[in-house]
């Protein structure tokens with residue numbers, strides 16, 4: 054699926070929830086289900102330090118596509134991290150570089166990407182874009 | 193469930209704070225982030241409005257009437273602060289931009305004049321970054337060393353360890369009066385007396401003390417006492433540096449500019465007297481005036497009444513939160529003021545904060561600008577509810593229910 058298609062799918066999925074509680078409960082489930090990042094990749098280098106919570110992001114180029122794995126110490130943040138992974142992992146650097154993240158706004162979680170949240174998510178997003186630009190040179 | 197108290201007329205007080213009436217995320221706002229900044233009563237908001245509507249003018253510089261009006265109001269504000277902390281002279285009260293501004297002023301001026309290689313400055317484990325970093329910077333510049341007084345698991349200052357650190361090398365002791373993260377009230381009077389035995393100067397960070405308890409700088413006998421206006425009903429961008437006259441007179445100015453000079457030639461400038469020597473440039477005039485009105489508001493309620501009522505709130509909240517399984521209070525000192533910090537097993541503080549926010553409750557999560565303290569407790573941060581006298585036990589009940597809900601979702 055393309056990045057846009059996955060985003061549309063997530064937006065549909067979240068359309069089922071009217072209440073913030075259900076939405077958060079879903080995020081918590083997603084967070085719990087996110088495959089854990091290999092301990093060897095939970096390094097200082099891969100750490101994105103927010104004031105509130107920490108996010109680890111590891112990238113690996115495989116067959117022309119970037120595989121991302123990630124982790125966070127806060128579960129709601131981790132749920133959003135899981136969504137980002139779903140959208141961006143196993144896509145080509147070129148497609149990642151040219152994509153947007155409108156789905157976060159559309160599912161009503163925009164506040165989590167605000168700089169004041171300082172939860173590492175905004176930096177994670179920037180990091181994903183940086184990887185895509187860096188890997189574009191390699192493919 | 194909640195108890196009734198009659199120390200304060202809460203209905204009347206809450207009506208003075210317009211922001212408290214609003215809804216957040218569709219729920220009545222419960223504002224428990226007073227440690228970060230307090231809300232402002234209408235009386236203070238009105239003073240700001242009136243100043244800019246009717247009195248605005250630059251101070252200390254004009255002979256025209258408005259300038260005189262503004263100068264008088266500003267200088268009257270200084271007297272209000274002087275009385276509030278019981279300083280001996282009004283020129284011992286320096287207006288700054290806040291606690292951070294005050295500490296940097298002293299770290300720089302004192303450091304420049306008196307700090308030499310091998311000298312030592314003592315702080316404690318529970319300091320706010322504002323009372324760590326300026327000392328680190330000046331120590332690095334001068335080749336001096338920073339010594340840190342440890343705390344026990346309850347979050348109390350270890351006096352014995354402090355005594356061991358003191359020596360003839362100690363030039364200054366900078367300690368917080370009340371910890372913003374733990375709520376611990378430190379025995380600053382004893383800390384100051386001990387420092388004096390070794391000839392060291394003392395600076396007390398009163399940012400979290402002045403909003404909650406009576407402070408008497410002459411009784412404490414500290415050399416410097418610093419605090420922020422915005423944590424005590426005043427506006428942001430204004431704060432106080434109290435310093436003993438003799439000590440301030442000896443220090444070089446911090447910044448150069450207008451107002452702090454007596455005469456200027458290109459060859460040499462002579463400095464103005466206190467307090468102007470430390471107040472370069474156009475200050476936050478309205479900030480100072482509004483801070484005085486905040487103090488007058490607090491005085492009218494009575495600082496001791498505020499302290500007793502807030503003690504009731506803290507005791508009640510502490511008892512309630514202890515009934516929740518998995519909650520661990522961080523900071524269980526004997527002597528505490530208005531701060532309830534906690535962690536919940538199996539959750540991250542930010543998750544708790546996000547969920548209770550959805551329920552209209554503003555608490556703080558994170559390291560609260562006290563990273564070394566978080567490392568001491570081996571935690572990434574805490575969730576912190578901090579109370580002011582306009583909060584109620586009923587709000588605490590709402591908060592406890594929200595917290596239970598959050599834990600149910602998360603664990």
Ligand SMILES: Cc1ncc(COP(=O)(O)O)c(C=O)c1O
Pocket residue numbers: 227228289290291292293320322323368370371372397399400420561
């Ligand atoms: C104990 C303590 N010291 C210093 C500060 C810094 O105050 P300000 O940011 O107003 O300069 C704070 C505020 O968070 C504090 O709680």
